[in-house]
Amino acid sequence: MALIRWDPFREMSSLQERMNRLMSDFRTRTPWTEEELAQGAWVPAVDIYETKDSIVLNVELPGVTKEEISLEVKDNTLTLKGEKKMEKDVKEESYHRMERTYGSFMRAFTLPNTVQQEKVKARFFKDGILEVMIPKAEEAKPKQIKVDVG
DSSP: OOOOOOHHHHHHHHHHHHHHHHHHHHHHHSSSSHHHHHHHHHOOOEEEEOSEEEEEEEEOOTTTOOGGGEEETTTTTEEEEOOOOOOOOSEEEGGGGOOOOOOOEEEEEETTTTTHHHHOOEEOOOGGEEEEEBBBGGGSSSOOOOOOOO
C-alpha cells in the first residue's frame, strides 16, 4: 500500500470547484416555474435607506404607470400593490424569447413606530423608480446638543 501525502490546498481547491459548480447551477436555474412565468409572478426590487428626516424606499417599476399602483399605510404596514401589463403591440406567438416578467405584485413593509404614517408621500422618479418618503416623528430625529465651554 502506497502512502499519499495529504495536501490541504488540494482539498480546498476541490471544495472551491464544488462550490463554484453549485453556485453556477443556482444562477442558471430560474426560481419560478413555467406556469408562474406565464402568469407573471414577479416582485419589484426595493432599496430602503434612512436620512435625517425620513425613511425612503426606492422601488423599481419600469413599464408601470402610476394608475397601475396602489400604496396604502395601515397598522404600521406599508403595502404596495400593482400590475405590470404586457405590451399588446406584439402577438404572444411572435416572441422568440420572453425574459421580462409581467403580472400583479404586492410588497408589504413593517414600519417603525417612529414615523408619521399620515404624511407618507410617493412620486415617480426617473427611469421608472417610485420613491416613497416616510417622514420621521420629531422625537425620533437626532437632536444637536450645544456644548458650552466653562
